Amino acid sequence: MTHPLFAKHEDTLQKALAAIETRGYWSPFVEMPSPKVYGETANADGEAVFKAHLNKIFELDQPSTGETVGAEVSPFGFPLGVRYPKADPDALIAAAAEAQRDWRGAGPQAWVGVCLEILARVNRSSFEIGYSVMHTTGQAFMMAFQAGGPHAQDRALEAVVYAWDQLRSIPADAHWEKPQGKNPLLSMHKRYTVVPRGTGLVLGCCTFPTWNGYPGLFADLATGNTVIVKPHPGAILPLALTVRIARDVLREAGFDPNVVTLLATEPNDGALVQDLAVRPEIKLIDFTGSTQNGTWLERHAHQAQVYTEKAGVNQIVIDSVDDIKAVARNIAFSLALYSGQMCTAPQNIYVPRGGIRAADGTLSFDEVAQAIAGAVQKLVADPARAVDLLGAIQNDGVIRRIEEADQLGRVLVESQALEHPTFAGARVRTPLLLQLDAAHDHASFTKEWFGPISFVIATDSTAQSLDLAGAIAAEHGALTLSVYSTDEAVLEAAHEASIRGSVALSINLTGGVFVNQSAAFSDFHGTGANPAANAALTDAAFVANRFRVVQSRVHVEPKAAPAVAG
C-alpha cells in the first residue's frame, strides 16, 4: 500500500525526521557545484539549457489564454526575452479544483512521495535553476547556485518533513471502547481523513524566488493542497522551471498536473494579485515581499491562512571584542554579500560613542567605524573579485534608495558603481556605510533600507544598543540580531533583547559563519513573533494549519468483551 515514490525516498525522509529532532547539521543536497556530484558537464550543460530559454516561449502545457507574458531583465544587463503562457486566474482556479479530486484522495504518503521526487529532480536541475536565479535576482553565480539550488531544496525538504511529522501523528482509524458499568461496552470504529484546505497561492519575491518560494509550495503540496505559483514578475524563470518539473512528476505519477500551475505576469501585477488573493477558493497564501503588500494580505485575505515574510531592520550590537579585524571582516562580508539584498543582511550597527573594550585596550567609536569601513573597502577594492560577492542590484528601486540614503548622515564608505568584467551592462554597486547617532537619527534607522545600505550608529552605551535592538525588532521587525561581546553579562542581556524582539541571535561571529546565513534543519528562519514574519521556516506551526482532519464514527462489535450475539 506504500506509494512507490514514498518508498523510493523513505530513507531521505527518515534522515530528515532525525535532523529536525536534533537540529544539528544535515543537508541532503550538496551545496558545492561539484562536477563529482552533479556531473562533469553539469555546469556547462546547465548554462546552455538556461541560455536556450532566452528569447523563446517557455513551454508549459497548462490552461492558457494563448497569449504570452514576461518582461524579465537580467540585473547583469540584458533582457531575458522569455515569454510565458498567459493564464487566466479563473481558469487556474478551476483547473486546481478539478485536479484536487484525485490528489486529495491519494493521501499523505502519495503527497509526500511526490514532493520528494520533485525535489530530487529539481536538485538535478540545480545548474539550470542556478543560472536562472542569477539572471533574475542579480546574485553572483556561486550564491545563485547554492541559495537558489541546494539550500532552497533543503528548505523545501524541511517543510515536507515537518508536514509529514504532523501528518503521521494522526491515526488513520481508531477503535473506541467505553465502559458502561454493568451495561455492554459502547464500541465504535472511527476513521480520520486528512483533508487539505484547498488551493494555495505562492507569491514569489524577486531576490530569492526559490529559497523563499519553496517552503510554502512544498508545505502546501505535502499536505494535499493544489498550488498556484505566482512568481514576482522580475523573477519568473526559476519558479517556472520548478513548476514544470513538478508537473512532470505529477503526470508520471498518474495525477492531474494542474495540482501545480504557474501564473506568470507582467510587471505591476498588484491588482491581479489582490483580486486573486481574496478569492474564496484560495485557502493558503505564502508571501515574501514588502510590508505594505504583506500587511494588505493579512488584513484582507480573511478566507485564507496567510504566511508572510516582510521587511525588517537587522541589527548588530558591538560591545567589546577580542580581535576587531576579525569582527570587521565578518561584518563587512555580511554587508557586501549580494549587496545587502538579503532579508537577513544587517543594517544597523550600534557602537557606544565612548568606544569599546578590545583585547589590547580600548577602541574609540571612530576606530571601530573605520575598521568596518576599511574592511568593506578592502572587500570591494578589486572589482573582478568584488562582483563575485556583490552580484548585481536587482532593480532600479534599490539604486534610487542608495542615492536617497546617501543624504542621511556622514558617509563612512561611499557606494560606487563597478564595471563587471564579464557583463558590461551589469548594475553593480558597492555598499554604502553611513554614520548616524541614536540621539537624533531615530527616524532614519528604524525603517528598512533594503539594499547595500548600513549605518554605524553611536549610542550612549551597550545597554542602549541592546534596548534599541530589542525594541526595534519588536516594533519594526527583524530576522537577525548579532552581538559582539567578551562579557558574559552582556551576552545574557543580548539574549534577553533577542527574546524581547523575538529575533534570532548570533554571538561573536568572526569566522566562516555569517549572520545572513540560515541553515535548514538547524536555524529557524524568522520567528513569526515580530513584524518581519508571521511564521518561521520551518516549524510545526508553519504546516499544521495547511490541513484539517474530518472524522467519521460507527458502532462496531466490542473487542474487549465477548461479542454480543448477533
Place this chain on the structure above:
Amino acid sequence: MTHPLFAKHEDTLQKALAAIETRGYWSPFVEMPSPKVYGETANADGEAVFKAHLNKIFELDQPSTGETVGAEVSPFGFPLGVRYPKADPDALIAAAAEAQRDWRGAGPQAWVGVCLEILARVNRSSFEIGYSVMHTTGQAFMMAFQAGGPHAQDRALEAVVYAWDQLRSIPADAHWEKPQGKNPLLSMHKRYTVVPRGTGLVLGCCTFPTWNGYPGLFADLATGNTVIVKPHPGAILPLALTVRIARDVLREAGFDPNVVTLLATEPNDGALVQDLAVRPEIKLIDFTGSTQNGTWLERHAHQAQVYTEKAGVNQIVIDSVDDIKAVARNIAFSLALYSGQMCTAPQNIYVPRGGIRAADGTLSFDEVAQAIAGAVQKLVADPARAVDLLGAIQNDGVIRRIEEADQLGRVLVESQALEHPTFAGARVRTPLLLQLDAAHDHASFTKEWFGPISFVIATDSTAQSLDLAGAIAAEHGALTLSVYSTDEAVLEAAHEASIRGSVALSINLTGGVFVNQSAAFSDFHGTGANPAANAALTDAAFVANRFRVVQSRVHVEPKAAPAVAG
C-alpha cells in the same frame, strides 16, 4: 531539574500522550458523580459550597477597581446575586505583563506541571463547578456535572498534552557541525528558547462556559502565556471558580497569580470586549459564541491569533433504516438533550419525500416524520423526567426564537412550557419540530436556529439530502453530520459529503452514543475547515501557534575533529 508539579503528574501526561496517538477511549476524570470516587459527601458539600456563593461578593485577590459587577440569573428561576470584583482591563493587561516575566522563564515543564495541578484541583471541585454550571447555563445537573466537570477537564488536559507534544519536539539546544572540505569544521552551539506569544484572552459562552472555555485557557497556559478570562456575563461563576483555583496553584508554585485573571462584566459588554480584543498586548483570542461576534474578531483582531467557534447548521440524513424506532429514539434524545442548546445538536433532518426503505418494507415521509415526532413527545411526556434531560432555557432570546420558528412550517411537535418539579421559576420548553420542504424553505433551514428547534425536511432523494448536507456545512458551517443508511454506497457518499462540508460524520447511531457527544482524546470537535469553527478541539494546529522559538548560536570547539589549538 524536573519541575515538581511536572514530576507529580507525569504519569497522567504519559497516558495522555498515548491516548492522542491512538485516539481510542481514555478519560482520566471520572464522569459519574460517584461517591466512591468523589467522596461520600461530595455532592452535598458541593451544593452547599455553591449555595454559599449566592448573594455574596466573590473573593478574588486580583487588581480591582474596588467596585463589583455581576447579574447572573439561574435559568431555573432565581438570581444568583454573586458580585465579582470589577477589574479595569488596562490593569489586568499590566498585571499580566508583570506576571509574564517569571512565568515565561519557567519553561515548558513548569507550564505543563502547573496546568496539570490546576486540573487535578478543578476535578476535586467538580460538584461545586457542576452546580454553578447548572445554574448559569440551565443544564440539568447530571449534564452540568459531566460536561461542565470531568468532560471539560478532559478537553483541557487534551489541550495541555497536545501543547506538550509540540513543546517536547523542540530541542533545548543543538550542536551543529558543518564539514568544510579540507578546512576545519564549522562548529556551533545553538540554543532554542520557547517564547510564549504574550497575553491570551478567553471569551466564554453562556451554555458551556468550562467545556468551551478550558481548551483555550489551558492551551495558552501550557505554552507559557498569561491569560485574561472574560466569561459570558450570564455564566461567570464556573470560570471564576476555575480562575481562583488556577491562581491558588500559581501562587503556591511561586508564580505571580496574575498569570491568570478574571474579567467579570455586566451584560452588554460588547464594546468593552471589542476594545480589549484589539489591544496590542492581546496575542491570542479564544472565542465561542455568535457568528457575528466571532467574525468581527477574525476580521479586526489582526494582532492576535484568533480561534473561534461560531454558529452552524447540524444535519441528519435519513436514507434507510433497520429499526425506525431505534433511529427515532436516538434522534429525539439528541433534540431534547439540554433543549437543543448544544453547538452539536442536530437541526435539519432530511428525509426523501418518497419515503425510505426499512427492514420490513418502506416507510413514507410522514411515517418517518411521525416516528421522530412520537419519540420526542414520548421523551417529554413526563415533565418530572423530562426536565432532567431538557434542563432549562438559558436566556429569553431562545424563547423568542422558538416563537419565531413556530411560523416557519407545518408543526409536527409543538414546543410547550413545562413546570419544573423542583424549581418553580425554571424556564423549561419542550422541543419544537417542524416540517419543511427542500423545494421552497431553503432560506429557513440554511441558518442556525439555536435552541430546541429542528426541521424534518422533505427532499427529492437521498442524493439531494447529501448534497444539501455537504453544501450547507461548507457554506454555513456545521459541527456534526449524521447519516442513517443500510446501503454501503450511500454511506460512502455520506463520507464524501462530510469531506465536502468538512464536518464530522456519525453513522447509524441507534444506541448509547448521540451525535451531540464529542469525546476528548478521540473525537475532534469541529474541523476548523467550515464556518462553524476555525480550529478543532484539539489538534496540533490548535496549539502550535501559541508559542514561538527564538534561537541563538555561537561558535564552539568542534566535537567531531581534533580541537583547533586555541
